[in-house]
Amino acid sequence: MKKVNGTNNKYLKINLNDHSWSVYQISDKDREKYLGGKGLALKIYYDHLKEGLSDIDPLGEENILIFAMGTILSTGAPCSARFEVYAKSPLTGLLFGSSCGGPFGEACKTAGWDGVILTGKSPDPVVLKFNHDSVEFVEAGELWGMNTEELDKALSMSAREASAVIGPAGEAGVLMASIKSGHRFAGRGGLGAVMGSKKVKAIVARGFSHKMEPVHPAGFKKATKKLKKYIHRSEFLKSYRLYGTNAGVRFGIKSGYSPVRNFRDRYHPAVEQTSGEAMAERYTTRSSSCRHCSINCGHKGHYKDGKLHQIPEYETNGMFGSNIENYDTDLIIEWNDLMNSLGMDTISVGGTLAWAMEAAEKGIRKSELEFGKFDNISQIINDIAYLRGEGRELAMGSRWLSEKYGGSDFAIQVKGLEVAAYDPRAAWGQGLSYAVANRGGCHLGSYLVGMEILFPYMKPLSLKGKAEWAIFYEDLFAAMNSLQICQFTGYGILAEYPVPKYIPPVLLRPVVAFFPRLSQLLMNWAGLSQLYTGLTGIKMSQKGILRAGERINKLERWMDFRMNPAGMLDELPGRFLNEKETKFQGKNTVVPLDKLLEEYYLLRRYSAIGEVSESDLRRLDVDL
Numbered sequence: 174m175k176k177v178n179g180t181n182n183k184y185l186k187i188n189l190n191d192h193s194w195s196v197y198q199i200s201d202k203d204r205e206k207y208l209g210g211k212g213l214a215l216k217i218y219y220d221h222l223k224e225g226l227s228d229i230d231p232l233g234e235e236n237i238l239i240f241a242m243g244t245i246l247s248t249g250a251p252c253s254a255r256f257e258v259y260a261k262s263p264l265t266g267l268l269f270g271s272s273c274g275g276p277f278g279e280a281c282k283t284a285g286w287d288g289v290i291l292t293g294k295s296p297d298p299v300v301l302k303f304n305h306d307s308v309e310f311v312e313a314g315e316l317w318g319m320n321t322e323e324l325d326k327a328l329s330m331s332a333r334e335a336s337a338v339i340g341p342a343g344e345a346g347v348l349m350a351s352i353k354s355g356h357r358f359a360g361r362g363g364l365g366a367v368m369g370s371k372k373v374k375a376i377v378a379r380g381f382s383h384k385m386e387p388v389h390p391a392g393f394k395k396a397t398k399k400l401k402k403y404i405h406r407s408e409f410l411k412s413y414r415l416y417g418t419n420a421g422v423r424f425g426i427k428s429g430y431s432p433v434r435n436f437r438d439r440y441h442p443a444v445e446q447t448s449g450e451a452m453a454e455r456y457t458t459r460s461s462s463c464r465h466c467s468i469n470c471g472h473k474g475h476y477k478d479g480k481l482h483q484i485p486e487y488e489t490n491g492m493f494g495s496n497i498e499n500y501d502t503d504l505i506i507e508w509n510d511l512m513n514s515l516g517m518d519t520i521s522v523g524g525t526l527a528w529a530m531e532a533a534e535k536g537i538r539k540s541e542l543e544f545g546k547f548d549n550i551s552q553i554i555n556d557i558a559y560l561r562g563e564g565r566e567l568a569m570g571s572r573w574l575s576e577k578y579g580g581s582d583f584a585i586q587v588k589g590l591e592v593a594a595y596d597p598r599a600a601w602g603q604g605l606s607y608a609v610a611n612r613g614g615c616h617l618g619s620y621l622v623g624m625e626i627l628f629p630y631m632k633p634l635s636l637k638g639k640a641e642w643a644i645f646y647e648d649l650f651a652a653m654n655s656l657q658i659c660q661f662t663g664y665g666i667l668a669e670y671p672v673p674k675y676i677p678p679v680l681l682r683p684v685v686a687f688f689p690r691l692s693q694l695l696m697n698w699a700g701l702s703q704l705y706t707g708l709t710g711i712k713m714s715q716k717g718i719l720r721a722g723e724r725i726n727k728l729e730r731w732m733d734f735r736m737n738p739a740g741m742l743d744e745l746p747g748r749f750l751n752e753k754e755t756k757f758q759g760k761n762t763v764v765p766l767d768k769l770l771e772e773y774y775l776l777r778r779y780s781a782i783g784e785v786s787e788s789d790l791r792r793l794d795v796d797l
């Protein structure tokens with residue numbers, strides 16, 4: 174076993190055109206400025222393609238696909254067995270990172286590589302197998318065409334090996350195709366289609382020949398211990414451990430963020446049947462999580478066929494439950510399994526089906542799909558993956574469909590990415606988070622619904638402080654996705670936040686809203702910088718972590734504007750801006766996006782259309 178001080182600092186670069194490979198060295202300067210994971214993937218993309226950003230066809234050979242391992246992966250740090258998949262997305266036409274907690278990450282990192290860069294396009298379908306010093310290009314043969322379950326079996330990997338694979342949807346170029354590793358997914362943005370366009374069916378890493386050793390073991394151990402303590406003390410994270418992300422269902426019922434009938438209604442009494450608590454009882458669930466996780470939000474449960482099945486995440490549950498007026502969780506489990514084996518993002522497929530149901534109801538597009546009718550859903554999911562019949566159009570996503578047929582007000586997407594299962598009319602900050610996220614309708618950009626409803630430290634229907642907190646979390650999460658520590662550890666950090674501990678409840682919300690900077694100063698995320706410094710030996714402060722996050726967010730946005738300016742509209746679907754009346758019994762509102770954006774742009778130093786200036790990038794030490 175070779176001991177590595179800190180990180181490997183090299184990527185495996187594979188040229189698929191001629192089946193050759195080389196070593197791509199990461200400089201100390203880039204490691205410091207971009208941290209790892211998402212940040213380094215972005216910088217590598219920039220260094221390879223900065224001259225031709227406007228001419229990249231996402232499914233053309235010029236797009237590059239990067240698998241970027243987390244900096245702290247395979248070190249014993251909590252919730253850190255994660256990696257980022259990064260490329261220009263065929264769904265949004267913008268840069269896109271998708272994080273995955275599957276076993277490929279650890280195998281790749283312990284094979285001596287901090288990541289893999291795929292360039293070009295293989296002439297024939299191929300499986301890539303690599304270890305620390307060799308790469309095999311194996312003809313995919315009959316593996317091409319297999320679903321992800323069949324493929325993992327056929328690859329018959331040893332205990333030291335792990336894979337990242339695509340299913341039939343990725344091969345067919347479905348814009349919502351995902352990449353699977355173990356039972357976890359890089360789900361969003363259609364990156365499975367990018368892998369398929371390169372004719373790569375699977376990448377198999379043979380690892381566990383290298384061991385990461387912190388440069389400062391004592392500091393690293395201390396930071397690990399601290400973060401684990403935060404996680405284990407958090408009452409909120411206990412609910413994730415017990416009920417998974419579906420612990421969020423009951424919050425949605427109370428607050429009115431549940432997606433019901435293509436986000437029309439915000440409430441239905443039967444949503445309770447899909448709660449994490451109801452599913453835990455019905456399926457006697459148990460943990461089934463990403464590797465080395467201290468939270469364990471993933472679950473499996475006993476299904477009626479007597480076997481253990483993956484319990485769908487909150488997002489899948491919402492999109493294939495209340496959003497299409499289905500309250501039968503058995504069906505959601507079956508469809509989830511099906512989409513996972515075909516390799517498709519459940520959020521985008523669900524959002525697209527709901528659009529098609531409403532479009533059919535309004536008579537603007539013919540379809541067999543109907544709210545409350547489920548006998549044809551499995552068939553249509555298959556048809557999308559294989560581009561058959563109506564599935565051929567649905568595979569293009571809700572933005573494309575609404576541009577062809579009309580109905581953009583109820584195409585619930587931002588920048589082409591279908592929105593996740595939180596209705597932002599219940600939490601205005603979440604509306605801002607969706608609108609400004611570089612990757613589109615992503616719930617994880619700044620995830621303000623956390624501060625507004627899950628930890629109710631801010632009034633959800635208020636403007637005050639929202640822009641400032643959105644910026645704070647966008648930068649913190651960009652840095653976390655670069656270290657690749659799961660964003661959910663952020664709840665552990667939030668649980669230790671001294672402001673709610675020492676300020677009486679009546680003053681808490683005003684303090685957080687009116688003094689956001691001061692409140693943020695009292696938050697302690699130093700565990701992250703201490704992990705980074707302890708592992709790499711590179712000095713990093715708590716403030717430095719946020720600055721790296723800002724650099725990453727802004728360089729990505731600057732590149733997106735060069736790549737596809739028309740696609741960079743920070744907007745929300747008309748439904749969230751204009752349709753006030755819903756079936757929710759609480760306060761009905763729309764999102765005052767213009768006001769939120771005005772303050773956000775000002776604080777972010779963006780132009781009136783949300784563009785980053787070159788001088789701002791220079792201020793952040795970006796070398797253009």
Ligand code: SF4
Pocket residue numbers: 252253274461462463466467468469470471659660661
């Ligand atoms: S909390 Fe959930 S998503 Fe995060 S690392 Fe653990 S299992 Fe994976």
